[in-house]
Amino acid sequence: MNDDVSPSHRTSPWVMLLAALLVAALALVGVMAVRTPRDIGGASKDTLASGLPLTVEQRSVEFRHANLSFEVFPDRRAIAGKAVLTLVVGKPIARIQFDLDRELPISSLSLNGQALGSDRWRNPDGRVTVDLGRTAQPGETLTLAITYAGRPHVAKKAPWDGGFVWSRTPAGAPWVATAVEGEGCDLFWPCFDNSMVEVGTVDLHITVPHGLVAPSNGRLVSVTQGGDGRPTYNWHTEHPNNYAIALNVAPYRVVSGSYASRFGNRIAMDYWYLPGEEKQAKTLFSEFAPTLDFFEEMIGPYPFGTEKLGVVETPHLGMEHQTINAYGNAYKQAPEGFDWLFQHEFSHEWFGNQLTNADWDDMWLHEGFGTYMQPLYSEWRGGRIPYDAWLWKIRGTIMNRHPIVSGAHRTEAQVYNPATGPGLDIYNKGAWVLHTLRGVIGDAAFFRSVKREVYGRVDPAPRNFKPRFGSTNEFVGIVNQESGRDLGWFFDVYLRQAKLPLLVDRRDGNRLTLQWRTPRGLPFPLPVEVAIDGTVQTVAMTGGKGELTLPSPRAHVTIDPQGKLLRQSDEMDRFRDFTDAAKTKAAGGKS
Numbered sequence: 001m002n003d004d005v006s007p008s009h010r011t012s013p014w015v016m017l018l019a020a021l022l023v024a025a026l027a028l029v030g031v032m033a034v035r036t037p038r039d040i041g042g043a044s045k046d047t048l049a050s051g052l053p054l055t056v057e058q059r060s061v062e063f064r065h066a067n068l069s070f071e072v073f074p075d076r077r078a079i080a081g082k083a084v085l086t087l088v089v090g091k092p093i094a095r096i097q098f099d100l101d102r103e104l105p106i107s108s109l110s111l112n113g114q115a116l117g118s119d120r121w122r123n124p125d126g127r128v129t130v131d132l133g134r135t136a137q138p139g140e141t142l143t144l145a146i147t148y149a150g151r152p153h154v155a156k157k158a159p160w161d162g163g164f165v166w167s168r169t170p171a172g173a174p175w176v177a178t179a180v181e182g183e184g185c186d187l188f189w190p191c192f193d194n195s196m197v198e199v200g201t202v203d204l205h206i207t208v209p210h211g212l213v214a215p216s217n218g219r220l221v222s223v224t225q226g227g228d229g230r231p232t233y234n235w236h237t238e239h240p241n242n243y244a245i246a247l248n249v250a251p252y253r254v255v256s257g258s259y260a261s262r263f264g265n266r267i268a269m270d271y272w273y274l275p276g277e278e279k280q281a282k283t284l285f286s287e288f289a290p291t292l293d294f295f296e297e298m299i300g301p302y303p304f305g306t307e308k309l310g311v312v313e314t315p316h317l318g319m320e321h322q323t324i325n326a327y328g329n330a331y332k333q334a335p336e337g338f339d340w341l342f343q344h345e346f347s348h349e350w351f352g353n354q355l356t357n358a359d360w361d362d363m364w365l366h367e368g369f370g371t372y373m374q375p376l377y378s379e380w381r382g383g384r385i386p387y388d389a390w391l392w393k394i395r396g397t398i399m400n401r402h403p404i405v406s407g408a409h410r411t412e413a414q415v416y417n418p419a420t421g422p423g424l425d426i427y428n429k430g431a432w433v434l435h436t437l438r439g440v441i442g443d444a445a446f447f448r449s450v451k452r453e454v455y456g457r458v459d460p461a462p463r464n465f466k467p468r469f470g471s472t473n474e475f476v477g478i479v480n481q482e483s484g485r486d487l488g489w490f491f492d493v494y495l496r497q498a499k500l501p502l503l504v505d506r507r508d509g510n511r512l513t514l515q516w517r518t519p520r521g522l523p524f525p526l527p528v529e530v531a532i533d534g535t536v537q538t539v540a541m542t543g544g545k546g547e548l549t550l551p552s553p554r555a556h557v558t559i560d561p562q563g564k565l566l567r568q569s570d571e572m573d574r575f576r577d578f579t580d581a582a583k584t585k586a587a588g589g590k591s
Contacts, residue, residue: 074174099186158316167315320348368430
């Protein structure tokens with residue numbers, strides 16, 4: 001808000017773009033809608049909640065390997081599964097626990113090859129407890145074999161509401177997909193349903209009806225055929241996020257190729273699509289190599305180069321399933337010249353699968369960085385104008401109702417529910433925070449910081465890094481090191497406060513004064529660029545204040561002429577209120 005604005009004084013030239021981008025912004029909000037919140041109720045395991053703390057028993061073992069066998073029955077909307085879990089004991093335990101939805105009852109369970117009676121295990125609430133019958137000691141290997149079957153939870157509106165999607169192709173064939181990031185891996189296989197768990201290796205064996213194909217995570221080892229003629233697709237993957245394991249079943253066709261990486265290795269690329277879409281599929285596939293080249297130049301090596309860059313067409317919008325990203329954007333054309341959905345989901349191979357949030361409270365590390373990759377790719381392809389336009393398109397969606405980072409443990413539901421958490425702000429506000437940070441510390445320090453957060457090192461190369469967990473506090477520390485200054489104040493205001501900082505400007509004759517106002521009066525010495533009759537000067541804003549002497553009282557002044565700063569804007573607030581009212585009216589008055 002400005003205390004005094006002269007006729008020749010503008011806060012930014014970008015405001016003139018607002019009306020032109022209204023339709024695009026509304027469309028983006030629609031496709032990135034917040035997931036349905038869940039009531040996680042008390043301390044017990046709710047089968048539709050994800051991110052609850054690991055139990056003592058789960059923290060006491062290393063989840064070394066999972067061998068997962070699935071039979072998929074589309075006509076019955078059912079699955080039958082057998083999971084063999086290999087766990088290495090780190091601390092003494094007398095029981096072990098894993099998560100599995102009660103919609104998939106267990107028929108048998110064995111421990112190290114010995115069948116266990118039903119009195120040795122129980123699943124009252126989606127968390128299975130198995131009594132070992134003794135105390136297992138550190139270094140021991142426990143092998144649990146679980147046989148189960150049932151009709152898994154069906155997603156009401158995937159991917160925002162997780163579960164199975166049982167659909168049909170335009171020709172009437174079965175079209176099946178899973179999307180369980182929010183609700184958890186336990187909706188279809190026995191796992192530790194927490195973002196802090198990555199299984200060392202996973203083998204998948206997916207048996208489907210004749211004529212159907214089952215692309216999945218990792219590297220295709222073989223396709224075998226049973227006596228009944230049904231094919232089984234056998235896959236192997238390393239270090240997957242537990243929610244990234246995915247089933248996809250349809251009469252797919254595939255277009256394949258390979259990419260010669262700037263790091264010297266060659267990466268397989270595959271896109272599975274529905275019959276009759278070969279032309280559209282080849283057009284989308286043509287985006288794979290340049291998009292991969294962008295990420296390898298700007299961020300670093302593709303983390304899963306020994307497996308593949310895999311994408312599969314799905315009956316839902318999309319999800320970042322490691323090496324088999326879901327795509328459901330219907331080949332929509334965009335003025336930017338690339339498919340934003342493919343690019344966004346692919347970004348999660350770096351921000352989500354290589355780098356995984358240590359807690360749901362750090363989810364902006366996935367989604368804020370993932371969202372920033374679209375304007376950054378636009379800049380890489382076409383320069384500053386498309387970069388600025390993309391950022392302005394998403395600026396009007398920022399809500400500022402809750403901090404992006406609370407500093408406490410949070411579940412998926414608490415983060416994505418806009419009544420209790422940041423909701424969509426982890427995407428768009430997170431991207432704008434990164435845009436502003438880049439302007440503050442410069443490209444060199446910015447991209448070194450990103451590289452270290454993603455890989456844990458500044459010199460990543462194929463095979464010299466592994467997937468890792470990261471946190472907001474870690475990233476702040478890295479930025480401080482790479483920039484050579486303490487920027488805690490920057491993150492304290494932008495991430496840990498709900499409201500944006502307000503830049504108050506006042507003109508008194510030929511004197512211009514600027515002052516930052518922040519929630520709780522927090523320090524915020526963020527420099528501000530000011531253009532005076534076209535000449536740009538930087539105001540240091542020491543102590544959050546600064547002033548300039550103008551050449552005349554009528555000098556034309558533009559504050560932040562290049563739109564580098566995320567700050568409170570009356571225009572944006574009015575725009576957001578207008579769009580909220582329009583959506584409420586369209587919904588029949590229901591907010």
